[in-house]
Amino acid sequence: MAGEWNVNVYLLTLSVALAQKNSQGLTPRLDPLLIHLEEEAARVLRELLKGPARDHEVTLLVEDEVLKVFDVERMLKDLPVPARLLLPPSGTIVEELGQDEIPAVTIYDNALRVSVGCILFVKSGVVVALVGSGSSWPLWSPPDWWLPKAVVLVVVSKTCRARDLLQTPLLESTTSVAVLCPSFPTGNPQRPVFRVSTWLPYSADENLLQLGDWDPAAFPAWDDFFYDRFSDFGGKAIHLASDYDDMPLIFETDDGLDGTNIRMMDALASLLNFTYTSTDEAPDAEWGERDENGTWSGMLGELHRGVKDLAINYFTVTTERAEDFDYSVPYYNEGFGLILKIPPPLPRWRSVLYPFTAGVWASVGVAFIVAVFSFHCLAKRRTQTSFAVNVTTIFKGLTTQSLATVPGSWLIRGFLGLWWFMCWILDISYTCNLIAVLTVPVYPTRIETVDSLAFSDLRQVLFYWFLSRDGFFFFFRSVLSFGLLRV
Incomplete structure (x- = not known):
């Protein structure tokens, strides 16, 4: 169950008193109403994470004035999820950090693990804020790139200004928002009740909408808790x-x-x-x-x-x-393609060259020259034959022609045997490929990649079309070179 949520606690208002309280212990709380309010807020927080906010990444913001009065660390330990408490060093001004990051001094989780590092703001997800007066920096000056999916304010104070809190810049820029304000019944003031409210920015009547008292049975899921605030723009x-x-x-x-x-x-x-x-x-x-x-x-x-x-x-x-800017859901997709004319088949008179590539033909030529000079050196000492005769002997191997006489030297016979074996393999490969080329016409290499198009001599023809009022299409053509693609 602990792996279903990831809760980060950010303490945003920095002060010397916060650091002193962390080292010396929590300030004694003498007001019994605040003690019961802490217990009820912890219960609501647990139920909120188990209910509407389940399966969502949650960031918990805690105002400094809340930390001075409530035992927030104990509240986090009671959560059935991993929780980390971030204590920035005293005297640090958040605005000096460019509103991008907050330095971390200590981080506590359920296992009381302590580490040092720097935690960045999450850009999306659900934000749950424990607020008192609601004067903290994130509510009034949120970063432009911080776009939470939903914001929930849990007010832990005797007074709650829900109307003002719901009009803070952070909540005005968020789609799904809710405020939980405590109320103290006259008959049982020791048992505070949290009432759920939201804000209808375009309502023609009353913008503040009361959704009822918090009850996990009444708000079990996301859609039950977060009211659709933009179903009616009120004209x-x-x-x-x-x-x-x-x-x-x-x-x-x-x-x-x-x-x-x-x-x-x-x-x-x-x-x-x-x-x-x-x-x-x-x-x-x-x-x-x-x-x-x-x-x-x-x-x-x-x-x-x-x-x-x-x-x-x-x-x-x-x-x-x-x-x-924020984009809507895309509603139109436009695709572009390249159209090339199918090239005609290559001339058939060149079919004798098609079975082998240029590299293979070059290799055959080099092998022929090496074989001629090697055979001439061997035959000159033993048979005293001329250079022309030796060239003809080697060439006959390429054309599968037999010799009138076989040299008597076994060294020359061995050399010719290896040469004829290689020529036999070449002849078979050439014959098979030639039959395939004569059966299926050969076309030039087609362009299939941008690189091959860029280094080709082709030019592009662009067609632009517009729909007229009479329903006709007008086409405009321009010719551009692909040379720029080579840069």
Whole structure:
């Protein structure tokens, strides 16, 4: 069971008192309400990790003011999951670290293992925060790259400002959020009850939604606990960054706007209860690119500055854009391919050369020259034959021609025997390959890789097509060289 979760505890507000408390022991707690609140918060935390947050990576944030009052280490030991308590050194300012990492001094887990290292923020998953006043840095100044899947605030204080907590920047930028606020019943104040709330940012009536008192039976799964906050936009106007010259996704007709993206926006507006506005182009008539200062231009610039809410034109997924913008689920895939004309068969008169490759023919030529000079040196001392006769003798082996007389020297006979055996193997291989070549026409080597295309003499013909209002396709052709691929 311990292997189902991975819980990291980050203590984010750093102070000298925190380090002193860690070395001298916890501050005595004299308020009985806080003692019962600690016990109830520990129980809720256990049930939360077993229920809605199960099978999710969880990061537990603890405010410094909570650590001063509650025995957080004991609460973590009671969790049925691995838990680590991170104690940063006192006097360190988180902002000086660039909001990227927090130095770790000691890490405690269920086995009380102590280690030293540096733990990085997790970029996704479920964040469970034990907060008091809710003034900690992660809630108000979260890093841009920190995108948790869900955030749960467990308030361990006598007062709970759920409305303010749910409007902190971290929760406003997170899809699934919930706040558990303690309440102390009049009849039994020693038994605090946690009430679950969430925030509906587009509700026309009341934004704060009470989901009820915490009960593991009432909130057993993810969908039961995390309310869908974006099922109704309450008639809000969504401002689109758009360009009407984007056939067939967005274009103008005599009856108004049309296109695939416009029809999708109409369907979403009807389903989610919102309206939208659009523009024919960006103020600078550009789609958008980022300069060296990180400033975006065009439609993406309007979106990045918050002037617009959504850009719906043809935007491909790039690493640069993904750093500053969130993409929807891809709904259109576009593929590109290369089309080459099938080359004609090679001339049949060259078929006598096709059985062997150029390398094999070169090897045969080298072997023939070596054999001629070697045989001539042997025959010159014993038979006194001319150089022309010796060349003819070696060449007859390649053409499977017999000799009129066999040399009397056994050394020469042995040499010719080895040469004729090699020639016999070559002749059989050549004959078999020649039959195959004559049976099946030989074509030039086809281009199957980008490298072979780059180093070929071919040129590319690009076709661009657009759908007109009358339903016809117009094609434009341009010829480009593949020479740039060689760089």
